[in-house]
Amino acid sequence: MSYDAHEVENKWQRIWAEDRVFEVEVDISKPKFYCLEMFPYPSGNMHMGHVRNYSIGDAMARFQRMMGKNVLYPMGYDSFGMPAENAAKKESGHPHTVTERNISMIRADQERMGYSYDWRRMFATSTPEYYRWNQEIFLKFYEAGLVERRFAPVNWCNDCDTVLANEQVKNNRCWRCGLEVVQKDMAQWFLKMTMYADELLEELDEIEFPENVKTMQRNWIGRSQGAHINFEIVDSGSVIGAFTTRPDTIFGVTFVTLSPEHPLCQELVSGTEYEEAWTELRDECSRMTEFERINMLKEKKGVPLGKFAINPLSGEEVPIYAGNFVVASYGTGAVMGVPGHDQRDYDFAKKYGIPIKPVLVRNKGDVAEEENPVFDGLGWMVNSTRETFDGLFGNEAKEAVISSLENEGSGHGTIQYRLKDWLLSRQRFWGTPIPMIHCDDCGVVPVNSSDLPVELPLDVKFSWEDSGNPLASNNKFLEATCPNCGNQATRETDTMDTFYDSSWYFMRFADSNNDSEPFASQNVNYWLEGGVDLYIGGIEHAVMHLLYARFFTKATRDLGMNLVGEPFGRLVCQGMLNAPAPFCVSCNSEYHVDYFGGKCPNCGNTLSTRSVKMGKSLGNTISPGDMVEKFGADTVRLFILFGANPEAGMDWSDSALEANSRQMNQIIEAFRNASDIESKSCEMDDWLLGRLLDNRTRWVDAMNDVSLREGVMISHFEMLSDWQWYRRRGGSDKSTIQRYLTNWAEMLAPATPHIAEEFWNWLGGEGLLASNTLSNISDLSSRNWSNILAREEYLRDLIDSARNIKSLAQKHSETPLTKMVIQTSPSWKSELACNAVEMSILDFDFKEKGQDYLKNLPIFENENLRGEIFQTWMSLTSGTKKKRGKINTWSEGQKTLVKNRFDESSTINKNSDFIANSLGIESVTSYRVGDGMDVAGKAKVSFPLEPGIAFI
RNA sequence: GCAGAGGUACCCGAGCUGGUCAAAGGGGCCGGACUUAAGCUCCGGUGCAAAGUGCUUCGCAGGUUCAAAUCCUGCCCUCUGCACCA
CATH class of the missing domain: 3.40.50.620 (HUPs)
Incomplete structure (x- = not known):
């Protein structure tokens, strides 16, 4: 009955390892x-x-x-x-x-x-055997000019005197001491990834990634084409460089905004009445992490800096502001404000009473008007203070502006990326040490490749009391000699971002x-x-x-x-893995599994359940160890693969897992019972081989396509049900069975390898299944199985509809029904069907010539039959409004039966015991319409492949 | 707001190059066989109607077509990712 999964699985794992079946080497022949x-x-x-x-x-x-x-x-x-x-x-x-x-x-x-x-x-x-190559490659990058050291802000806690990672910052406070986090500039190492921005973007078109991943990468790289525009500052030698993707709106500029950290700010406000307000805004912004700047910032705030900038094309003077919504790290940290065509600028302008000047219109000839929400699409230029611009549209307008700027030396076309260089350094211990040495005389010098690896010291004590990077206080690590001059020097203590690894x-x-x-x-x-x-x-x-x-x-x-x-x-x-968690419908929120069966802590309503992403926070996790302990690895794997296709989300279900365990048992039972079957060949052997070919072919296709759910459905479900049908129908041929089971074991191997290997062993398969290649079944594919498969399908369908009819018939009878009389289609109907199928293969035009064809048939002479002939013909060829004619709906197999003048009655009579058994009746007899009594008047409903069935 | 995926029977989930689709497969539930019995296993049922090919269903509302779960339009909802990006 059941089997010891642990014993079987451990055994084969041991043997696979001993036989080294998964060890591979380069082999150019394969x-x-x-x-x-x-x-x-x-x-x-x-x-x-x-x-x-x-x-x-x-x-x-x-x-x-x-x-x-x-x-x-x-x-x-x-x-x-x-x-x-x-x-x-x-x-x-x-x-x-x-x-x-x-x-x-x-x-x-x-x-x-x-x-x-x-x-x-x-x-x-984390072993020197690996990370020394991190260092080696880093040195090569350094030589190639891909490495750069420059200042960048980090999250800093003054109290703990340490750098904080984003996840160590909670509500802008240090997770340990609660002090407000500040941004501090530190010299850090960068990899110049932006040098590859274009290639990274362009090659996306060629890669076989899911579309959403490609889109995400494109957004991340964020290439935008635009213009760099210089705004000179009135009464100052300084210039503000602003990047815009919309140079066509340059005549609508009514203010310029700098990020509060912008170095020009200090210069502009220094010693003026505007200094205090700016300082306050800058400090507020520096307390925020960039993440918060971007995500939490709801209120746009700005302060005037008291100076004016000159629009290079119109010569207009516009006020300069510092604004909290301008991010220092994107573009130049300066934005030209066009409230007429940018919603954010519009909101800002309204708040601070800045004029709004629309300079684009939707349709040629329109008059520009202030709108809210603003018109931010491409449009026709109007209101330009210089001639030649009005009337230009979209990209043409942009290019015209850019070329004017370039001619006058006040700007140029440019491409901007959202992608930044890769900030590689981390002020952490547990990472690859950056192989650099700081020498008082020579500056920053790379470690000699022959001196690698720079190893992390193992004699370091970790505790909550000691803050900061332990490397920075480890003298043995710090002391180094300069590779250049040989003087005493200090080792770099930054380590690499683990994404490098x-x-x-x-x-x-x-x-x-x-x-x-x-x-x-x-x-x-x-x-x-x-x-x-x-x-x-x-x-x-x-x-x-x-x-x-x-x-x-x-x-x-x-x-x-x-x-x-x-x-x-x-x-x-792969998709999300979900598991049930308590859920409150009215609050639309999930709670920890501790609340199961209880009340909503928020509103007090009774909680229902909902499937949500497995996670620690809700506690709705399932331990793989427990499941393997209980069901064995194969069952867990089967459940995981059958539960959903790889990309789809998947819900954990205990009862489904148990069902998969039962499925495993059924499969095992099938293999086990097969060993003591008395051999006797019959027609069903061909049927089973035909099914094998069909299943195997579809399975290979599905697996090649990584459609694992479909693959497993064939290998673990359909193969079993075909086996069961074969046995039910009396199949018991040793060599057929051996062949079927051998192939089946192979198909079972990818998802449930242990039990498949066990079966392989039972079957006396050569070597290990794990290192086997799929059996060749090309001899099967050269044969045509459609007749035998269709015949079996016919019997199945017959039994299905008979079962249905029987339950209806029973309602009309006082006594239990014991006999079934099946009248199969009269030969003239069968002939008609055969002809129709053959004619349809030759593309006969049934609409045009069908009637004539009918009228010329000898049987059409029989006036009593004419109506029925006509009806039969119609349902064969054109069908009804909703259903097409049988020549279109019959499967290839069914057409084969019809063409071969399949003898329905004799097939039924040959299998009468089986049919009677399946339906729970005593006898089954069948004859062609007209060859016996018309029981219950069913002759008229008989049709090729759909006989008239009567119960008495 | 932008982009992507999706809404199928009690539940999960295929189908979605239009007809063979009342819609695969699984779970659950119900019934039958086996068993002393539960479990396991096997067989069957699971929209309504009916001695048979009929009717109403595939988020909602329209449209195209002889024919729509499948194609088109609009709307509603869910999920995922991105986002004061200049």
Whole structure:
């Protein structure tokens, strides 16, 4: 009955490992398939999101192996990062210890699931064996001019004397001491990613990413074409440079706004009555993180700076403001205010009584009027204070303005990106040390490549009391000699953003154990040709990680390290994993699972439940460990894959999991029972082989397409129900069964590999299924199965409709019905159907010539039949309003039956016992209409493939 | 606000190059067989009607068509991402 999942699964996991079946090497004679899942951060035990991710990946890796591909399927850990530092502080240990412990936990969980990784390639980024290559590549980038050191603001807590990450800032206050966070400028390291902005944007068109991911990346790169315009300041030598995408509105400028941090502000207000108000605004803004500046800022505020700027084309003087809505880091930190055609500028102008000057109209010849909401589309220029501009439209207008600016030296056309250079440095311990040395004499000098790695010290104590970066106070780490002059110098204490680690790990997997270079290019060129073939992960990495990795691959390509420029081919973003949580309908909010069955803490109504994203905050998580313990890894994998297609959201359901467990048991039962079947061949053998061919073909298509739900439905559900039908119909041929089960075991392997391997073993399959390629069934595809499949379909349909009719008939009878009489279509109807089908193949024009054809038939002479002949013909060829004629709706198999003059009565009589059994009656007899009594007047409803059925 | 995905029977979920669609598959529920019994397993039912191919359904309202879950238009709702971006 049930089986010991743990025993079976552990056994095969051990054997797979002993036989090293998942270990691969470059083999140019075989097509490769690189299957990769997004790099996990080891935070302890594996969670359900991981299980979903890896179950998809493993199924695909195993499938592609069966398809004869050389499959690279690696696993490793993105193990640098702040959580380990915090954990270390909590237990007064070292992040290294925490990390190692977490890695062994998640790895054990993964191994228990039976994922087919090539574990020899495993690495963790927090080991010197990996991060030394981070440093090496960084030095190469430095040489190539991709690295830059400049000032940038960080979140700073004065009390704790430390940098804060965005997530350590709560309500603009330090999470530990509660002091207000300030922005502080520090010298930091940047990678000049913007050098690749155009390529990153343009190649998006070529990549096989989901559309939404592409859109997100395009938005993130945010290329906008526009103009840089210089506004001279009255009575001052200074100039404000402003970027705009709408140079065509330049004649509508009525003010200019600077970001409060803009260096010109100080200069303009210094010593004037405006200084105080500006200082206040600037301080208020500096207290906010950029995130808040952008997201929380509801009220637009500004202060006048008391000076005026000159519009370079009109010569008009307009007031200069500082405004909190201008972001210093985008563009030039200065905006030209056009309240006539920009809603934000309009609101600002209204608030501060600034004039509004519309300069564009929708239709040629219109008069410009102030509007609210403003007209911000492209329009025709009007009200220009210079001639030649009025009457220009859209892009032409923009270009005209830009060329005037360029001619007069007061501006130029330009392209602006939202994408910024990659701020690489973190003032943290648990990351790759940036291999730089500060020398009093030589300045900042790179570490010699031969001196790498710069290792993180292990003798560091972590505690909440010591704030700041422990590296900065570790003398052994700090002391260095200058590679240039040999004098005593200080080591850089900044470490790298952990996105750096994950930006090339997929290339390292191609050559994980190389200890003389990051990777040998021939290995990467083999495995990454055309990119990673299948990359599976969450949508949350759609922008940052995927963009950094793309940049990195291009940068190393330009260093000559690899040929490929785009790291990823097909990207699949798995959907959300949901689980029930208490939900209040009237408050429209979810609560922690502790509230299950209780009242809404907000309004007191009774809570219902709703499926929401699994997460710690609601506590609606499911532990994979518990589920594996209870049901075994195969069942959990089956549930995960059958629950939803990879991209779709998925709801956790205990009862569905139990149902999948039952399904597993049924499959096991089928294989088990097959061993003691007495062999006897019959027609059903062909039927089963026909079904096998059909199922296998559809399965391969679905799997190739990563439609795992559909694939699993075929392999774990349809294959079983076909098997059951075969057995019910008396099929029991040993060699047919052996063939069916062998192929079935193969199809079971990607989703539920352990039990499939067990079956393979029972069946005496050669070697291990895990390293097997899919059986060749081309001998099956060369045969035509439609007749036998259609015949069986006919019987099934017959029984279905008979069952339906029987229940109706029973209502008209006092006594139980025991006999069924089936009158099959008279031969003239069958002939007519056969002719119609054959004629339709020859594109006979039924509309035009159908009637004539009928009238010329010999049977049409029979006047009693004429009406019925006509009716039959119509339902064969043209059908009714709602239903088309049978020649259009019959399946290929049904047409085959009709053309071959399928003998319905004899088929029914041959299977009469089975039919009688299925319907719970005593006898079944069948004859053609006219060959026996017309029982219950059913002769008239008989039709080819739809006989008249009577119960008595 | 912008962009993308979507709304299918009690629930989840396929279908959506128009007809073979009362709509696959699963869950749940109901009935039958097996069993001492529960469970497991097997068979069947699950819009209404009916000794049979009929009727009303695929977010709502229209439209195209001989024919619409499928195509078009408008509206409503949900989810995801982005956003004072100049």
